[in-house]
Amino acid sequence: MKRRLEVSELIFKMISYVMLTVFALCCLYPFVYAVSASVSRKEYVEYSMIRRYEDVKEFDAEGNPVVPEDSGKAIEYIPVQKTDENGAPVVDQAGNPVYETDADGNPVTVPKLVYSERAQLILFPKEVQFDAFAWMFGQNVFWNAYSNTLFLTVYGTVWSLVVAVLGAYALSKKRLLFRKFFNFFLVFTMWFSAGIVPQYLNYIATKGVFNGMGITDDKWLVVIAMGMAAMNIILLRNTFENVPSEIEEAAIVDGASEFQVLRQVFIPMSKSTIATVALFFAVSRWNGYFWARQMISNPNEQPLQVYIRTKLDELTLSENLSAWRESYAADSVIYALIVCSIIPILVIYPFIQKYFAKGTNAGGVKE
Amino acid sequence: MKVSGSDYLVLDKEKGVWVEDPEQIVRDDVEKHYWKHVGLTILKDWRLYIMLIPMILVFLFWRYFPMYELLGSFKVDDGAKAVAEQYFKGFSNFKALLIGSGTFGPYSSQFWQALRNTFLLSFYGLCFGFPMPIILALFFNEIRSNMARSVYQVLTYLPKFMSTVVMTSLVIMLVKAGSTASNTNPGIIAQLLVNLGIVPQEAAQAGLLNNPAYFRAIYQISGIWETAGYDSIVFFAAIIAISPTSYEAAQIDGANKWAQMRYVVLPSILSTIVIMLITRIGSMLSIGYEKVILLTEKQQNAVLTTAQVVSTFSWAVKADNPGIASAAEMMNNVVGMLLVIGANTIARKASNVSLY
Numbered sequence: 001m002k003r004r005l006e007v008s009e010l011i012f013k014m015i016s017y018v019m020l021t022v023f024a025l026c027c028l029y030p031f032v033y034a035v036s037a038s039v040s041r042k043e044y045v046e047y048s049m050i051r052r053y054e055d056v057k058e059f060d061a062e063g064n065p066v067v068p069e070d071s072g073k074a075i076e077y078i079p080v081q082k083t084d085e086n087g088a089p090v091v092d093q094a095g096n097p098v099y100e101t102d103a104d105g106n107p108v109t110v111p112k113l114v115y116s117e118r119a120q121l122i123l124f125p126k127e128v129q130f131d132a133f134a135w136m137f138g139q140n141v142f143w144n145a146y147s148n149t150l151f152l153t154v155y156g157t158v159w160s161l162v163v164a165v166l167g168a169y170a171l172s173k174k175r176l177l178f179r180k181f182f183n184f185f186l187v188f189t190m191w192f193s194a195g196i197v198p199q200y201l202n203y204i205a206t207k208g209v210f211n212g213m214g215i216t217d218d219k220w221l222v223v224i225a226m227g228m229a230a231m232n233i234i235l236l237r238n239t240f241e242n243v244p245s246e247i248e249e250a251a252i253v254d255g256a257s258e259f260q261v262l263r264q265v266f267i268p269m270s271k272s273t274i275a276t277v278a279l280f281f282a283v284s285r286w287n288g289y290f291w292a293r294q295m296i297s298n299p300n301e302q303p304l305q306v307y308i309r310t311k312l313d314e315l316t317l318s319e320n321l322s323a324w325r326e327s328y329a330a331d332s333v334i335y336a337l338i339v340c341s342i343i344p345i346l347v348i349y350p351f352i353q354k355y356f357a358k359g360t361n362a363g364g365v366k367e
Numbered sequence: 368m369k370v371s372g373s374d375y376l377v378l379d380k381e382k383g384v385w386v387e388d389p390e391q392i393v394r395d396d397v398e399k400h401y402w403k404h405v406g407l408t409i410l411k412d413w414r415l416y417i418m419l420i421p422m423i424l425v426f427l428f429w430r431y432f433p434m435y436e437l438l439g440s441f442k443v444d445d446g447a448k449a450v451a452e453q454y455f456k457g458f459s460n461f462k463a464l465l466i467g468s469g470t471f472g473p474y475s476s477q478f479w480q481a482l483r484n485t486f487l488l489s490f491y492g493l494c495f496g497f498p499m500p501i502i503l504a505l506f507f508n509e510i511r512s513n514m515a516r517s518v519y520q521v522l523t524y525l526p527k528f529m530s531t532v533v534m535t536s537l538v539i540m541l542v543k544a545g546s547t548a549s550n551t552n553p554g555i556i557a558q559l560l561v562n563l564g565i566v567p568q569e570a571a572q573a574g575l576l577n578n579p580a581y582f583r584a585i586y587q588i589s590g591i592w593e594t595a596g597y598d599s600i601v602f603f604a605a606i607i608a609i610s611p612t613s614y615e616a617a618q619i620d621g622a623n624k625w626a627q628m629r630y631v632v633l634p635s636i637l638s639t640i641v642i643m644l645i646t647r648i649g650s651m652l653s654i655g656y657e658k659v660i661l662l663t664e665k666q667q668n669a670v671l672t673t674a675q676v677v678s679t680f681s682w683a684v685k686a687d688n689p690g691i692a693s694a695a696e697m698m699n700n701v702v703g704m705l706l707v708i709g710a711n712t713i714a715r716k717a718s719n720v721s722l723y
Contacts, residue, residue, distance in 0.1 A: 006623055006624060007623075008623040008624035008625055009623070009624040011624070012509060012624045012625075012628075013509050015506075016505075016506040016507075016509035016510065017509075017510070019502075019506055020503070020506045020507070020510070020519050020523075021519075023503065023523060023595075023596075024518075024519050024522040024523055025522075026592065027522050027523050027525055027526055027592060027596060028522050028525070030526075030537045030541060030592075031525070031537075033541070033555060034537060034540075037540075046551040046552075047551055047552035047558075048551050048552075121555070122555070162421070163421045163422050163425055164422070166418040166419070166421060166422065167418065167419055167421065167422025167423075169418055170415045170416070170418040170419040170422075171419070173412075173415060175408075175412065175415075176412075176415060176419075177405060177408055177409060182419065182423075185423070185426065186422075186426065189426060189430045189431075190707075191704045191707050191708065192434070192700055192701075192703075192704045193430075193433075193653075193700065194430075194433035194434045194436060194437050194696070194700070195433075195437070195678060195681065195693075195696030195697075195699065195700055196656055196678050196681065196682050196696070197436075197681050197682060197685045197689065197692040197693055197696055198433040198434065198435075198436035198437045198439070198693060198696065199429075199433045200682075200685065201433070201436045201439075201689075202428075202429065202432050202433040202436055203429075205432075206428065206429070224425075225425075225428070225429045226429070228425050228426070228429070228430075230426075233422065257414065258412070258414035258415060258418075259414060262418075283528060286530070287529070287530030287531065287532070287533075288530075289530060289531060289532045289657065289661075290531075290656075290657045290660070305530050305532040305533075306532075308532055308533070308536060309532050309536070309661070312536050312539065312540075313664075313665050316539070316543065316665065318546055321546055321551075322546075331540060334536060334540060335540070338533050338536055338537065341530070341533055342529060342533060345528050345529070349521070349525070349528060350521065353520070353521060353524060
């Protein structure tokens with residue numbers, strides 16, 4: 001029986017579509033705008049005045065150009081650039097344009113109508129140019145920052161995952177002595193965190209210890225000391241607890257050691273949770289900013305997020321802005337950096353999205 | 368062997384005499400050799416305990432040692448003595464923060480302001496940020512086409528995966544001040560708000576983030592933008608778990624859409640809502656410092672009157688007076704923990720679901 005769509009249902013459906021569309025577009029807009037602003041002409045990004053030239057359409061009887069009334073336009077005489085036989089503009093050895101001259105050596109000029117308009121960038125890029133990207137890709141610091149972020153993400157994720165999987169496996173075993181205590185040890189860190197100042201003092205002390213051990217590269221401090229989350233371990237523990245004990249017993253009867261059981265039974269059987277947790281770790285590593293900035297003293301070791309923020313601070317200072325003479329807007333650089341930092345996430349995002357949904361739903365945990 | 372004490376004697380009913388209890392002897396034996404037993408168990412499963420070691424060390428070094436540093440809140444700066452001797456000098460730092468007198472006066476007023484801001488940011492988040500994911504989940508449920516729904520979900524979850532730096536950078540750029548030096552206008556969202564008549568032109572030109580009046584709104588709206596889509600996952604999962612027969616039964620009874628919402632959907636997801644609400648109340652005092660610091664770091668100090676939260680306050684005073692900084696965090700965290708434990712207890716009582 002095909003049910004008639006009720007009026008109230010229809011209204012609610014329409015409201016849903018409209019509201020979701022509005023909200024989704026609001027979510028998307030800042031990113032689209034960032035892309036547009038990173039590739040648009042300088043004046044559009046700055047919302048400043050843009051000078052436009054227009055051919056003169058009307059001349060009076062003496063051949064003088066006529067300015068249309070009330071148009072706000074003015075006449076300016078522009079020198080004509082020399083062109084070769086193919087129509088390409090001629091430049092001298094220094095790359096400066098060469099202008100046409102008449103027989104007396106005076107420059108040839110044509111009248112043009114000139115006017116200013118306020119440049120408006122709302123959504124789509126205007127007068128696309130890639131100068132900001134070109135500048136950024138030419139910076140060694142940028143590539144350094146990018147590779148540092150990759151370093152932190154890869155090593156950090158591997159380290160966190162190894163620690164979490166081993167710990168969660170041990171915690172999932174009922175026969176573990178003091179199991180309750182170890183669980184509490186873990187969960188307590190979710191209830192009570194020391195806060196940023198004690199954490200800071202602690203990392204400073206750790207840094208001293210690491211340096212004393214000969215590890216002068218602060219990236220290793222970030223990899224090893226940071227990024228662990230009790231929540232992820234609990235997620236893994238719950239999954240491991242759900243692996244049927246018969247399978248484990250069968251493996252032990254076959255002579256498997258503890259590590260073999262973990263590697264050949266538990267890990268393959270909990271692949272999707274492990275993938276989820278790995279993604280949680282990886283995203284938090286990729287996005288990590290605050291402690292990396294505080295702890296990594298060498299500017300060449302800083303990750304991308306820190307570089308973005310440093311550039312933002314630098315390029316929004318008014319004295320830097322008033323000295324800005326580039327062909328692209330200062331803001332374009334910031335937007336280009338933002339775009340470059342989110343591209344990797346956008347590329348893998350469609351594939352990982354379902355895992356995140358899964359992990360969040362598995363988050364309703366119990367002890 | 369001990370035979371004194373009635374624990375060890377049981378009445379043998381057949382013979383009518385008191386004899387030693389064999390079970391108690393075993394218990395006694397286990398107690399006597401408890402640590403030997405522990406040692407043997409550990410030895411048998413030594414691999415399991417090896418696996419535990421990295422986790423224990425990571426949490427001990429970088430989660431528990433900082434808690435020891437918190438004891439610095441009891442410390443009164445006295446350079447002459449060794450650090451260990453300076454601990455446990457009493458509650459003068461706490462007193463200075465709460466009451467404040469003399470040189471500590473400014474600290475105290477700043478602390479109370481920070482506490483108030485922390486509470487208000489959370490409270491507004493509860494009022495405006497909390498219902499959004501529920502509403503979104505109800506809307507998602509109306510989209511029957513899987514394809515369309517995935518598109519909406521992908522788009523609304525997206526901001527959650529951006530780093531705090533990217534998110535705050537976008538916010539800063541979109542509402543930034545206009546610059547007279549380079550003759551530029553304010554950021555696009557600030558201009559939009561001016562055109563809509565929501566904020567005055569001068570405020571937008573001076574930068575909305577420099578203005579204490581707008582900080583809370585910016586914080587909440589960017590928070591909704593960032594998390595509402597992602598947070599709706601939990602509620603959406605609760606809604607799709609409702610059996611279709613419930614809707615059918617309601618329809619047969621003549622319930623229209625609103626009645627179905629009221630009598631089928633809401634009661635079914637109420638427990639999820641309650642749990643999420645309680646969790647949220649539990650984490651009221653843990654406002655993320657990263658976002659606040661990033662949003663206010665390079666802005667004018669005036670904005671701190673509404674933006675300073677307890678963690679950023681202690682971060683700001685850590686160089687001048689680490690004892691005061693630690694004491695502020697200590698109070699914040701202890702109250703925060705009590706809230707979490709209280710919330711968890713209530714959740715357990717209310718729904719038999721414990722969060723941790």
